Amino acid sequence: xxxxxxxxxxxxxxxxxxxxxxxxxxxxxxxxxxxxxxxxxxxxxxxxxxxxxxxxxxxxxxxxxxxxxxxxxxxxxxxxxxxxxxxxxxxxxxxxxxxxxxxxxxxxxxxxxxxxxxxxxxxxxxxxxxxxxxxxxxxxxxxxxxxxxxxxxxxxxxxxxxxxxxxxxxxxxxxxxxxxxxxxxxxxxxxxxxxxxxxxxxxxxxxxxxxxxxxxxxxxxxxxxxxxxxxxxxxxxxxxxxxxxxxxxxxxxxxxxxxxxxxxxxxxxxxxxxxxxxxxxxxxxxxxxxxxxxxxxxxxxxxxxxxxxxxxxxxxxxxxxxxxxxxxxxxxxxxxxxxxxxxxxxxxxxxxxxxxxxxxxxxxxxxxxxxxxxxxxxxxxxxxxxxxxxxxx
Amino acid sequence: xxxxxxxxxxxxxxxxxxxxxxxxxxxxxxxxxxxxxxxxxxxxxxxxxxxxxxxxxxxxxxxxxxxxxxxxxxxxxxxxxxxxxxxxxxxxxxxxxxxxxxxxxxxxxxxxxxxxxxxxxxxxxxxxxxxxxxxxxxxxxxxxxxxxxxxxxxxxxxxxxxxxxxxxxxxxxxxxxxxxxxxxxxxxxxxxxxxxxxxxxxxxxxxxxxxxxxxxxxxxxxxxxxxxxxxxxxxxxxxxxxxxxxxxxxxxxxxxxxxxxxxxxxxxxxxxxxxxxxxxxxxxxxxxxxxxxxxxxxxxxxxxxxxxxxxxxxxxxxxxxxxxxxxxxxxxxxxxxxxxxxxxxxxxxxxxxxxxxxxxxxxxxxxxxxxxxxxxxxxxxxxxxxxxxxxxx
Numbered sequence: 001x002x003x004x005x006x007x008x009x010x011x012x013x014x015x016x017x018x019x020x021x022x023x024x025x026x027x028x029x030x031x032x033x034x035x036x037x038x039x040x041x042x043x044x045x046x047x048x049x050x051x052x053x054x055x056x057x058x059x060x061x062x063x064x065x066x067x068x069x070x071x072x073x074x075x076x077x078x079x080x081x082x083x084x085x086x087x088x089x090x091x092x093x094x095x096x097x098x099x100x101x102x103x104x105x106x107x108x109x110x111x112x113x114x115x116x117x118x119x120x121x122x123x124x125x126x127x128x129x130x131x132x133x134x135x136x137x138x139x140x141x142x143x144x145x146x147x148x149x150x151x152x153x154x155x156x157x158x159x160x161x162x163x164x165x166x167x168x169x170x171x172x173x174x175x176x177x178x179x180x181x182x183x184x185x186x187x188x189x190x191x192x193x194x195x196x197x198x199x200x201x202x203x204x205x206x207x208x209x210x211x212x213x214x215x216x217x218x219x220x221x222x223x224x225x226x227x228x229x230x231x232x233x234x235x236x237x238x239x240x241x242x243x244x245x246x247x248x249x250x251x252x253x254x255x256x257x258x259x260x261x262x263x264x265x266x267x268x269x270x271x272x273x274x275x276x277x278x279x280x281x282x283x284x285x286x287x288x289x290x291x292x293x294x295x296x297x298x299x300x301x302x303x304x305x306x307x308x309x310x311x312x313x314x315x316x317x318x319x320x321x322x323x324x325x326x327x328x329x330x331x332x333x334x335x336x337x338x339x340x341x342x343x344x345x346x347x348x349x350x351x352x353x354x355x356x357x358x359x360x361x362x363x364x365x366x367x368x369x370x371x372x373x374x375x376x377x378x379x380x381x382x383x384x385x386x387x388x389x390x391x392x393x
Numbered sequence: 394x395x396x397x398x399x400x401x402x403x404x405x406x407x408x409x410x411x412x413x414x415x416x417x418x419x420x421x422x423x424x425x426x427x428x429x430x431x432x433x434x435x436x437x438x439x440x441x442x443x444x445x446x447x448x449x450x451x452x453x454x455x456x457x458x459x460x461x462x463x464x465x466x467x468x469x470x471x472x473x474x475x476x477x478x479x480x481x482x483x484x485x486x487x488x489x490x491x492x493x494x495x496x497x498x499x500x501x502x503x504x505x506x507x508x509x510x511x512x513x514x515x516x517x518x519x520x521x522x523x524x525x526x527x528x529x530x531x532x533x534x535x536x537x538x539x540x541x542x543x544x545x546x547x548x549x550x551x552x553x554x555x556x557x558x559x560x561x562x563x564x565x566x567x568x569x570x571x572x573x574x575x576x577x578x579x580x581x582x583x584x585x586x587x588x589x590x591x592x593x594x595x596x597x598x599x600x601x602x603x604x605x606x607x608x609x610x611x612x613x614x615x616x617x618x619x620x621x622x623x624x625x626x627x628x629x630x631x632x633x634x635x636x637x638x639x640x641x642x643x644x645x646x647x648x649x650x651x652x653x654x655x656x657x658x659x660x661x662x663x664x665x666x667x668x669x670x671x672x673x674x675x676x677x678x679x680x681x682x683x684x685x686x687x688x689x690x691x692x693x694x695x696x697x698x699x700x701x702x703x704x705x706x707x708x709x710x711x712x713x714x715x716x717x718x719x720x721x722x723x724x725x726x727x728x729x730x731x732x733x734x735x736x737x738x739x740x741x742x743x744x745x746x747x748x749x750x751x752x753x754x755x756x757x758x759x760x761x762x763x764x765x766x767x768x769x770x771x772x773x774x775x776x777x778x779x780x781x782x783x784x785x786x
Contacts, residue, residue, distance in 0.1 A: 023528060047645075052455050055448040061523035062445050062478040063770040063777040066645050070526065070772060075647035076659075079778065080484055083474040085455040091473055095488065102495035130454035133463065135416060252440075252459050254468035266469075377456040379463060384456040385472065 003231045004097045005242035006391070008037025009349035011224035014191040014337030016117045022054055025223035026068040026113040029342075033109070033225035038239070041073030044227075045105040050082045050092035050112040051341040053127035057118050068113060085131035085376030086290065088112060089224065089344025090250065090387035096228045097248045106233040112346075113223035114339035124219050125149050128340075131377040131384065148207055152216055154378055155291035156208040162293055163210070166308045170210045172315075174201035176292040177214050177334055179320050184331020186361040189346070191220045191337030215292035217333035224345035226352070243352045246275035246369075247390040255380035263386045264301035264375060271371075271388035279303045282325055283367040284354050286347035288375045289332040298373060299327075302388075321362060329354065329362045344374035344387065355393040368393050396624045397490045398635035399784070401430025402742035404617035407584040407730030409510045415447055418616035419461040419506040422735075426502070426618035431632070434466030437620075438498040441473050441488045443481035443505040444734040446520035450511050461506060478524035478769030479683065481505060482617065482737025483643065483780035489621040490641045499626040505739075506616035507732035517612050518542050521733075524770040524777065541600055545609055547771055548684035549601035555686055556603070559701045563603045565708075567594035569685040570607045570727055572713050577724020579755040582739070584613045584730030608685035610726035617738035619745070636745045639668040639762075640783040648773035656779045657694040657768060664764075664781035672696045675718055676760040677747050679740035681768045682725040691766060692720075714755060722747065722755045737767035737780065748786040761786050 010032025012025050026049075034041060049065025060067055065081045084091035089112035096110040118124050129150040162168055178198055184190040196214055204213040234242050249271045253263035261269075272278050279302055287302075289295040296310035304325065305313040313319060319327040330336045330350040333343060351370040353359045370391045377384025403425025405418050419442075427434060442458025453460055458474045477484035482505035489503040511517050522543040555561055571591055577583040589607055597606040627635050642664045646656035654662075665671050672695055680695075682688040689703035697718065698706040706712060712720040723729045723743040726736060744763040746752045763784045770777030 021528070055454060055523065058527070059523060060527050061448060061520070062476055062481070063524055063526065063772065064476070066770065066772050066777045067526040067528065070529070070647075075645055075772075076656075077645060078487075078643045079477075079645035080488065080643070081476040083455055083457070083476065084472075088455075094471075095473065098492060098495050098497065101497070102491050104491065104494070127454070130448065130452060131456055133456065133460040134451070134453050135414070135460065136463070250471045250473070252468055252470060252472035254463075263469075377459065379456065379459050379468075384459045 002101045002103050004100045004228055004245040005234055006226050006245065006348065006352050007229050007234065007239045007242050008033045008039060008227035009352045010036055011189055011346050011349045012222050013189045014220050014222035014339055017221050018117060020115060020221045022051065022058065022113045022115050023068045025221065026111055027072055029223035029225040030069065030072045030111055033227050037227040039107060039227055043107050044074045044077060044109045045107050046078040046099050047074055047109040047111065048080050048082050048092035048095045050088035051114060052083055052085060052088050053340060054115060056127040056130065057115055057123065074109060084385045086340050087344055087374045087376035087385045087387050088341045090374035090389065093226060093345055093348055094248045094250045094387060097245050100228050100230050106230045108228045109225065110228060110345060111225040112342040112344060114341040115221050116219045116339055117221055133379050152207050152211055152291060155293060156211050158297065159210050159293035162297055166311055168296060168311045170202065171198060172311045173210065173215050173292040174198045175314055176289065176295045177201045180289060180328045180332040180334045183321055183329050183362055184335025187331050187336060190331045190335050191218060192335050211291055217290045217338035220337035220339045222337060222339035222342045224342045224349050226345055226348050241356045243355045244392050245389065246277065246392050247271040247388065250385065250387040253379050253382035253384050256382050262301055263382050264298060264373065267386045267388040268302045271390050275390040277369060277390060281369050282371050283369050284329060284351065284364040285325065285327050285371040286330060286350055287327055287373045289328060289334050290338060292334065295327065302373065326364045329359065329364055347372040347374060348389065351391050355391060395494045395496050397493045397621055397638040398627055399619050399638065399741065399745050400622050400627065400632045400635050401426045401432060401620035402745045403429055404582055404739050404742045405615050406582045407613045407615035407732055410614050411510060413508060413614045415444065415451065415506045415508050416461045418614065419504055420465055422616035422618040423462065423465045423504055426620050430620035432500060432620055436500050437467045437470060437502045438500050439471040439492050440467055440502040440504065441475050441485035443475045443485035444507060445476055445478060445481050446733060447508060449520040449523065450508055450516065467502060477778045479733050480737055480767045480769035480778045480780050481734045483767035483782065486619060486738055486741055487641045487643045487780060490638050493621050493623050499623045501621045502618065503621060503738060504618040505735040505737060507734040508614050509612045509732055510614055526772050545600050545604055545684060548686060549604050551690065552603050552686035555690055559704055561689060561704045563595065564591060565704045566603065566608050566685040567591045568707055569682065569688050570594045573682060573721045573725040573727045576714055576722050576755055577728025579753065580724050580729060583724045583728050584611060585728050604684055610683045610731035613730035613732045615730060615732035615735045617735045617742050619738055619741050634749045636748050637785050638782065639785045640664040640781065643778065643780040646772050646775035646777050649775050655694055656775050657691060657766065660779045660781040661695045664783050668783040670762060670783060674762050675764050676762050677722060677744065677757040678718065678720050678764040679723060679743055680720055680766050682721060682727050683731060685727065688720065695766065719757045722752065722757055740765040740767060741782065744784050748784060
């Protein structure tokens with residue numbers, strides 16, 4: 001396996017923009033990523049495009065990447081449209097890394113974009129629900145939900161289980177939102193840049209108990225891109241500040257017994273082994289806080305703390321900016337936003353900036369090793385897919 | 394780049410089956426491919442799943458592979474959902490080859506499945522139309538079509554251009570259908586197994602002049618799968634009859650001037666170079682005859698004959714079973730059927746059987762080198778994607 005590095009990233013500001021299109025957002029992210037990499041469109045040898053719900057929102061299916069990138073100058077190369085629910089973006093990134101590590105390509109582009117806003121909000125929520133196994137839901141006679149993402153019902157159940165197991169309270173979840181919103185204030189790409197208090201989170205609209213609105217990632221639009229390349233290309237171009245991909249793991253979930261590891265635990269174990277690193281080596285992490293309790297559960301799945309110690313780790317301040325291992329310095333999905341197909345690549349963009357020391361007021365001092373965790377879909381008793389990427393300066 | 398081989402294939406009989414589901418068809422194709430490879434589900438280290446229109450037909454998006462394969466025993470491994478219009482199946486196959494050639498995996502599964510039949514036929518045709526750039530179509534104020542695939546309008550235009558350039562007549566196109574249907578009679582997996590005459594083709598319902606119904610591939614349901622592995626795995630398992638992947642190329646299309654090569658010409662040239670082979674080395678080919686004229690145009694793009702000589706090559710009988718280079722011994726898309734996400738993998742299955750000498754009454758004697766061409770979507774003045782695979786016994 002050949003070494004792989006990221007030499008350029010770009011992303012749009014996430015948010016609700018009725019006039020945005022998948023194509024225009026993709027063009028902006030690609031332009032920024034190529035400029036950051038000092039690479040011309042004609043240097044790109046292959047592209048992976050991730051999108052999750054355009055077919056159900058805009059009607060475009062099948063050649064989403066070709067349609068989105070048609071004016072970027074990269075058309076003509078091998079191009080693949082990749083879908084993996086909320087982990088679509090990191091799946092595209094993983095395949096771009098695989099394409100380089102195979103030795104077939106030296107410069108590969110990964111682009112993720114999502115247009116989620118629709119004048120009919122139930123259509124956005126309905127589209128999100130297609131990240132579950134519809135046949136299985138029908139068999140289990142699970143009702144379809146109106147007016148909210150069906151994921152929030154599942155996150156609410158996990159939150160209740162977590163409260164029972166660890167003694168976490170609703171305030172603990174509120175504190176995750178307070179921390180990540182405080183980080184997002186410093187991120188010009190974030191959908192929300194407002195400091196919130198625990199009281200504001202707890203008094204925001206109830207979605208599904210125990211979840212409140214400010215504990216849930218918002219609907220939004222956005223795009224992100226990364227340029228991945230080989231060591232050979234870096235040496236030839238004398239690229240500055242490459243960020244090395246030390247581990248790239250994507251695993252699918254499966255029905256599991258309670259005592260069996262989750263897909264996140266399995267993916268993390270595999271990534272630590274590949275990188276030859278452990279949780280104690282991490283300096284910064286971007287985690288998939290689609291709902292606030294997920295961040296705490298993931299602390300434990302990644303072995304950032306012992307089982308049941310998530311609330312204590314949060315309360316210690318170690319995972320806030322200024323702490324030992326800041327988590328979601330970008331603001332996370334809660335504050336930065338979660339345009340599905342772009343999310344995984346936006347995590348990579350944030351970590352590349354952190355490892356280069358370019359994250360301005362949200363910079364984690366001296367960050368050398370970073371981890372991104374991106375999770376998507378539900379299937380039986382686990383998530384349908386999880387990726388773990390470990391990057392190093 | 395490591396060597397890659399196919400050691401097992403499987404497919405369902407293609408056809409219109411109101412009771413079929415993407416999951417049940419996928420399970421059948423995977424079961425047959427794993428049995429053919431003598432590989433257990435737990436040996437599979439990664440999977441690529443291709444599907445084009447399930448989101449618009451069944452509602453399932455985002456985790457189509459996980460949902461389709463949940464009972465096959467392969468869940469838990471890296472799994473990617475791949476879309477590339479009518480070339481989705483060969484794109485999944487290409488990525489499976491790339492995964493093995495990267496050295497990361499020894500045994501990878503590629504599965505393609507499509508459920509196209511819907512009680513409301515306009516929904517099937519509407520879904521097919523999403524393989525074009527919808528924004529571009531809207532800009533060009535192209536009307537949406539009712540009661541037929543919008544692709545047939547584009548194929549009709551290409552047919553008219555081809556007639557003008559080469560002197561082909563409507564009867565020439567009819568003869569492609571006659572040939573491929575005569576082949577399909579011998580294929581137990583074909584949607585149609587009926588011999589047709591030139592007169593029957595010419596008197597079948599007019600779709601768009603000069604195309605008649607029997608010159609157009611049908612709507613259908615089906616699945617196909619292939620098990621791809623490394624030389625290391627073959628040597629360890631002493632697998633019999635591996636079929637080697639000598640070239641695997643997927644390229645996206647782009648707007649082009651008339652004198653510039655088509656995406657099929659570019660992909661073929663790249664594949665011949667990688668394989669170190671030329672058109673004169675081929676013994677059998679499966680080509681993307683979504684409409685009859687496409688087979689003739691592709692003869693020329695693949696350099697099976699000189700420009701303008703497609704009608705003469707067909708009339709010579711060289712591309713019929715018993716000829717020098719039989720094309721579409723399976724019956725092609727015209728007779729075997731074209732369930733979008735499965736098509737590219739069904740081509741691979743047919744060629745693997747041919748190269749092993751297992752194609753029964755449609756066997757091409759002594760076939761050692763085979764080529765598959767799978768093309769999808771439209772974008773500006775060219776197809777949106779084309780793959781070329783060259784396989785050898």
